[in-house]
Amino acid sequence: MTKVLRKLRCILLFGIAFFLLPTNLQGQNSLYLDDTKFVDDRIEDALSRMTLEEKIAMCHAQSKFSTPGCPRLGIPEIWMSDGPHGVRMEFMWDSWSHADWTNDSCTVYPALTCLAATFNPILSFRYGNALGEEARYRKKDIILGPGVNIYRTPLNGRNFEYLGEDPFLASKMVVPYIQGVQKNGVAACMKHFALNNQDKWRDSINVEASDRALNEIYLPAFKAGVTEGKVWAVMGSYNRFRGQYCSHNNLLVNKILKGDWKFDGVFITDWGSAHNTIEAARNGLDIEMGSWTNGLSWGLSSAYNNYYLAQPFLRKIKSGELSESLLNEKVRRILRLNFRTNMDRNRPYGKKLTPEHKAIALKVAEEGIVLLKNEKQFFPIEKGRYNKIAVIGENAVKKLTQGGGSSELKPQEEISPLQGMIDKYGKDHILFSLGYASGEPNYSNELPSLYNADSLMTAAVETARNADVVILFGGLNKNFQQDCEGDDRKNMNLPFGQDELIVKLLEVNKNLGVVIISGNAVSMPWISKVNGLMQSWYLGSQGGIAAANIISGKVNPSGKLPFSIPKKLEDNGANSFGPIAYPGDGHNEVYKEDILVGYRWFDTKKIKPLFPFGYGLSYTTFVYGKARTDKRTYRPDETVKISFNLTNSGKMDGSEAVQLYVTQKNPTLLRPVKELKGFSKVALKAGETKIVEINLKVSDMAFYNDKISAWTLEQDDYEISIASSSRNIKSANTIKVVL
Numbered sequence: 001m002t003k004v005l006r007k008l009r010c011i012l013l014f015g016i017a018f019f020l021l022p023t024n025l026q027g028q029n030s031l032y033l034d035d036t037k038f039v040d041d042r043i044e045d046a047l048s049r050m051t052l053e054e055k056i057a058m059c060h061a062q063s064k065f066s067t068p069g070c071p072r073l074g075i076p077e078i079w080m081s082d083g084p085h086g087v088r089m090e091f092m093w094d095s096w097s098h099a100d101w102t103n104d105s106c107t108v109y110p111a112l113t114c115l116a117a118t119f120n121p122i123l124s125f126r127y128g129n130a131l132g133e134e135a136r137y138r139k140k141d142i143i144l145g146p147g148v149n150i151y152r153t154p155l156n157g158r159n160f161e162y163l164g165e166d167p168f169l170a171s172k173m174v175v176p177y178i179q180g181v182q183k184n185g186v187a188a189c190m191k192h193f194a195l196n197n198q199d200k201w202r203d204s205i206n207v208e209a210s211d212r213a214l215n216e217i218y219l220p221a222f223k224a225g226v227t228e229g230k231v232w233a234v235m236g237s238y239n240r241f242r243g244q245y246c247s248h249n250n251l252l253v254n255k256i257l258k259g260d261w262k263f264d265g266v267f268i269t270d271w272g273s274a275h276n277t278i279e280a281a282r283n284g285l286d287i288e289m290g291s292w293t294n295g296l297s298w299g300l301s302s303a304y305n306n307y308y309l310a311q312p313f314l315r316k317i318k319s320g321e322l323s324e325s326l327l328n329e330k331v332r333r334i335l336r337l338n339f340r341t342n343m344d345r346n347r348p349y350g351k352k353l354t355p356e357h358k359a360i361a362l363k364v365a366e367e368g369i370v371l372l373k374n375e376k377q378f379f380p381i382e383k384g385r386y387n388k389i390a391v392i393g394e395n396a397v398k399k400l401t402q403g404g405g406s407s408e409l410k411p412q413e414e415i416s417p418l419q420g421m422i423d424k425y426g427k428d429h430i431l432f433s434l435g436y437a438s439g440e441p442n443y444s445n446e447l448p449s450l451y452n453a454d455s456l457m458t459a460a461v462e463t464a465r466n467a468d469v470v471i472l473f474g475g476l477n478k479n480f481q482q483d484c485e486g487d488d489r490k491n492m493n494l495p496f497g498q499d500e501l502i503v504k505l506l507e508v509n510k511n512l513g514v515v516i517i518s519g520n521a522v523s524m525p526w527i528s529k530v531n532g533l534m535q536s537w538y539l540g541s542q543g544g545i546a547a548a549n550i551i552s553g554k555v556n557p558s559g560k561l562p563f564s565i566p567k568k569l570e571d572n573g574a575n576s577f578g579p580i581a582y583p584g585d586g587h588n589e590v591y592k593e594d595i596l597v598g599y600r601w602f603d604t605k606k607i608k609p610l611f612p613f614g615y616g617l618s619y620t621t622f623v624y625g626k627a628r629t630d631k632r633t634y635r636p637d638e639t640v641k642i643s644f645n646l647t648n649s650g651k652m653d654g655s656e657a658v659q660l661y662v663t664q665k666n667p668t669l670l671r672p673v674k675e676l677k678g679f680s681k682v683a684l685k686a687g688e689t690k691i692v693e694i695n696l697k698v699s700d701m702a703f704y705n706d707k708i709s710a711w712t713l714e715q716d717d718y719e720i721s722i723a724s725s726s727r728n729i730k731s732a733n734t735i736k737v738v739l
């Protein structure tokens, strides 16, 4: 009898599971994902079959990186992984120890600062797609990236995971990244929503910023990711905004994200960023992930049932304090994510570590490196130009895919700059010396270096003395209080005695160039003394090849700075108002510079940066023709069509990221001197001319008027400038907007 019952139960369950399956698996060919009604019906059906406990279980973690789904109904677990530069190694079920699998290495793509520096949205799509393929292959349903918090201060430990200081650039780069990832049936999870512009005190700091700064600076990239990129998941941030934690912030989540932008995906906590069951339930939090009961601190193991959205939530529903409809709304969103990812039977199978993945990692790295200074034609260093090239600096050999916090990765291959240089020039032509050294990366401590600093410096000076040219690979690294999660840098200086090292090297060899590898601006007291300077980034698996290709001239540099490099820290907006503006007083932080972030500050306050936003040299030269607009007067719903000739007047093929800035002539509120509103990456053969066309939506020239809480476009004259950087305008036109 029990056997028969069991059989019957089996048939029944199979029937239910079959009914829940997408129709194409039932033998029909249907693009069911495009059929919202179909998916909505399935969601309602599943929801109606779930118990209260099953629904609650879907709203919180069951392990460090997964939620349980609903096994009884055949609804799969959801698996997540960091993000944003590759698919992270596996972890133990309930501890922060690496699982030490042998098949969880990945392609490491360049850091997002590098991607932003390419000014190339097509590359961003290919990057997202490659990452999505690897995530899918590794059976991940959500990749925890991209990060789109605005670069507000060069001290923020996590700027390397973000897309720079400009909301327009970040918006244009984030949309294709998301589309590329999600093409693979893997959700991108845009993070950290919102105002997480520093890691110091991130768990508690309360940010006060105006509506204008919010709308014009800190939200646009998130908004583009939702409304244009159609992102399927968003992660809340640790900090508070206007007194309420961002992971259950009524204004940010209910009103803006889910209300105004109509986000229909899943809103997830950062790990351990929920603080309160009632707020989490009411203010739009769908999934709570974390570490132990209260998130960040150490505690019980397997404490998932104690999460705010676990038993406490269940109890409050049972007691009537919270309504079950709040829970249903969360589960609907989670089920929709299932349909979009692991219940989409049409999604591709994914791939990992393919030659195409390598190629895209290399291409992004090459296009992102920024040439900042090139005197006496220091670069390119063609093969054969020098007999002895001294490569000095720890960053020539340090594993920069490790450390940094949650973005750490386990690369299948990581080609160091030293290896890249040896492969390029031959080992007989390369002399190497470490020059300086740091300790091993560690999340919460600076570990001491194992080497004696004086001996390293002496050895490096000897190496430089014997060389024809010196290249120092320095900068920051992924150690605690460098470019690393959990805290910020203490100052803008180069660490580990590098400034002194550069001076000492120059004393014996003036033919010296510096390659800064970092995700943040560093101060450069030696800048006038070095002949060559490149801003490089955490370049990922193929970094050494990319660096050597640029240095040798095999590839012409075409990256542009996605952030301004100030001469000194206090020149930067957020750092010029004292501690209350950054890093705060321990409780609160006021964004006093308001909308004047990055070049908006430098331009408006007439402060000269060391290197401006959008700046970057090439080995060739570009001549900009006079810009034309298709007419002179426009209405708000029209598009300005700007065109101009661009000629590569040098001897080498190359690409130029041309930029379009807008200035309103007589605004009724303060507006920045100029704002980026368009760009295009143009590839030109030596001697070639192309007509470049950039479209500018007139509505994109509006500002957020916080007096009336609305985007406002004023009838006025607007100057449209074509530029090679925010400080190098090539041609300007004035147009009129009439309402």
Ligand code: BGC
Residues within 6 Å of the ligand: 082, 083, 144, 191, 270, 271, 406, 485
């Ligand atoms: C980070 C997130 C990350 C999460 C999971 C947190 O500490 O802030 O960016 O996705 O950990 O590793």
